[in-house]
Amino acid sequence: MNRYEKWAAGAVALMLVAGAAIFFYAPTDYLQGPVQRIFYLHVSSAIAAYGCFAVVLLGGLIYLRNENAVADRFARAGALVGVIFTTITLVMGMLWAKPIWGTFWTWDARLTSTLVLWIIYVGYLLVRRLAEPGRQAARLAAVVGIFGFIDVPIVHFSVTWWRTQHPGPVIVNDALPAAMLGTFLFTMACTLVLAGVMVWIRYRIETLQDEKLHLAEPVQVVTAREPEPVP
């Protein structure tokens, strides 16, 4: 086992412990029943996704400032892992909403802005795929990542002023019993560790890919033009 595999195994083991806490330690919700157990992973992965997109934002800002390739690779890794965690958040939220709200989806502020978040960072990954790898792709993607991070709170608040259905924060409002709060904090810590390990491994993959590209073409020539048509 190399150290990446060890970290990955450790993170998965932590998640299994968190799963055990969710199903066997945390009490069953009086009103919602067992389905409320979705809460622990749903909120944790949302927070992990925000963390990943913060990495994209920071990486993009640092890259635009001094063209630091490390920052750009972290941004790429953060975007991919963030999209995965946003997907988990959305899917688990829908599964939870169906029995409790009676519908998979409602155009609520939180749901709408999370969907927009997902769309923006999938777009970010597409830019990375479709732009010629190199300085320009990194710059363009950095701009997309920064604008994406700004857009989401705006969508969130502009929708909030008109309609809302999703519950507000329960953690800071001290609305959870101790066993639930403990389970939640533990799950959140494990999820953040998992996200961190995923970003780190992805960073390693991006580094290897960059090295491979530089070996293949030592001088990066990035051009905006298409080939001139022959008259």
Added chain:
Amino acid sequence: MNPVRVAFAVFRKDVRSEWRTREIVPALAQFIVLALLIGNFGFVIDRTNAANIAPGILWLALVFAGLVAFGRTFAAEREQASLDAMLMTPASPVAIFAGKALAATALLIVCEAVLLPALAIFFGTPLSADVVFAVLLATIGMAALGVMFAAIVARVRARELMLPLLTLPLWIPFVIAGGTAVQSAMGLPGNYQEAIGLLIDFDILFVVLTSLAARFVLDE
């Protein structure tokens, strides 16, 4: 070089090139009429519900016409490689960007000059100053963002595909606030003042941000 004069020169160049070829404006006008036609068949429209549906159709038609328009913004520049030539001059990229954005705004305003009367004729909605004002306010920010993403996708493959994917999510704030403003101006519920205030905020925010980003997007 005076950046204001550079921006104005780029703007004049784009307008003149459109005036001489007359390619985009007729196509966009046709596109808008078609969008209204599809709206008519997509919804069951009669006198009672036209006012409820019209704002939605307005924004759908405007947003998609905008995407078509912005997709063309850098097409000529790319085909002639004239953007690279402009960037080689001592003119600042921000001024060039501002000129392109001004030209795109003018193009979108021409679209609206077709769209709003057509909506009034086909859907019987009031064509009030409030509606025009809200749509014009949204145009400013949408044009700034649209030109920035058009510049980005000009440098990637599959650009026709990428432009909507990148631009639409960032236009959503304008559609939310502009949608509310137009709805309330057309007699539906909604706070017009608050929505206009938001539109102005978004305009300022995105014009400033896109100007800051212009250097990174246009530069080689």
